[in-house]
Amino acid sequence: MLHNLVEWLLSTRLSQTIQEVEWIVPTLQTIHILFIAVVLSSVSMIILRVLGLVGRSWTIYETAERFLPWIWTALIALVITGALLLTGEPKRSLLNPVFQLKMALLAAMIFITAAFQRSIYGNKGAWDQPALPKPAARLIGGVSLLIWVCIIIAGRWIAYVSVP
Amino acid sequence: MNIGAICRWLDDTQLAAAIREWNGLFAIIETFHVIALVTVVGSIFLIDLRLMGLASRKHSVRDMIGEILPYTWTGFVVAAISGALMFTSKATQYYENFPFRMKMLLLAIAGINMLAFHLLTFRSVAKWDHETSMSAKFAGGLSVILWIGIVTFGRWIGFTILPI
Numbered sequence: 204m205l206h207n208l209v210e211w212l213l214s215t216r217l218s219q220t221i222q223e224v225e226w227i228v229p230t231l232q233t234i235h236i237l238f239i240a241v242v243l244s245s246v247s248m249i250i251l252r253v254l255g256l257v258g259r260s261w262t263i264y265e266t267a268e269r270f271l272p273w274i275w276t277a278l279i280a281l282v283i284t285g286a287l288l289l290t291g292e293p294k295r296s297l298l299n300p301v302f303q304l305k306m307a308l309l310a311a312m313i314f315i316t317a318a319f320q321r322s323i324y325g326n327k328g329a330w331d332q333p334a335l336p337k338p339a340a341r342l343i344g345g346v347s348l349l350i351w352v353c354i355i356i357a358g359r360w361i362a363y364v365s366v367p
Numbered sequence: 368m369n370i371g372a373i374c375r376w377l378d379d380t381q382l383a384a385a386i387r388e389w390n391g392l393f394a395i396i397e398t399f400h401v402i403a404l405v406t407v408v409g410s411i412f413l414i415d416l417r418l419m420g421l422a423s424r425k426h427s428v429r430d431m432i433g434e435i436l437p438y439t440w441t442g443f444v445v446a447a448i449s450g451a452l453m454f455t456s457k458a459t460q461y462y463e464n465f466p467f468r469m470k471m472l473l474l475a476i477a478g479i480n481m482l483a484f485h486l487l488t489f490r491s492v493a494k495w496d497h498e499t500s501m502s503a504k505f506a507g508g509l510s511v512i513l514w515i516g517i518v519t520f521g522r523w524i525g526f527t528i529l530p531i
């Protein structure tokens with residue numbers, strides 16, 4: 204099924220244009236990298252706050268409120284640039300196990316971010332009582348940051364792992 | 368100072384050979400570079416948007432800079448070391464590469480911009496800690512433009528340097 208999708212994408216005018224016009228892929232990648240920086244810093248500010256390492260003069264609720272919109276906006280930009288990159292090189296992405304791993308980890312992180320958002324907006328004070336969140340919350344925060352970093356690493360390693 | 372001679376000397380070192388020849392070593396070094404650079408760019412954008420008065424307006428500039436800059440510096444050190452290692456592996460090629468030269472130039476300008484900000488503008492921060500001054504706005508805006516340029520030229524290097 205994936206192979207059919209790859210063949211179809213390769214046949215589109217969009218795919219051919221992206222492959223032929225030299226500056227498109229580097230430009231898309233550059234925009235992709237800049238929005239990765241936005242996601243990483245936004246996610247880090249929330250997680251580091253949950254871990255009690257930065258911004259303690261602000262509540263976790265205030266920190267989440269401040270950075271969640273940036274995370275979602277950047278993720279949309281990343282999906283758009285990512286989809287265009289994929290369209291230009293469907294074999295290199297869709298059939299690559301490293302890319303597939305990146306997508307799986309990304310799906311997990313989108314789910315965790317949405318769950319966190321629902322939890323924190325659903326009960327304004329809950330995350331800020333007591334002063335430091337439960338160990339479980341902090342552990343999930345720490346692991347989440349690690350997974351975001353793994354997503355970035357996987358993104359770079361798409362280029363280094365060949366399609367089987 | 369004959370930079371060309373220094374580059375040729377670097378190219379001939381055991382270290383350069385190792386990075387060129389040991390399977391995956393360059394990719395690992397580059398991975399550290401990628402994580403470090405998105406940390407630097409992401410954290411700098413946080414501060415720049417604050418300096419321009421476009422985000423986090425309720426937050427004191429002094430507090431933000433104090434909390435975020437350690438991460439920026441750590442990232443920068445890792446990026447510089449990993450960058451130096453990658454440069455060493457093909458010093459002459461990188462030195463003669465146009466986007467590499469532009470990236471180094473913009474990094475130097477960004478460094479001067481930061482220095483000027485810290486030595487001059489930041490001195491009077493007590494007066495504009497909440498409503499930023501024109502020179503703070505300028506420093507922030509210039510920084511954003513420079514770092515977008517640095518990322519752009521950085522990615523461009525990858526498309527113009529011959530693979531190992």
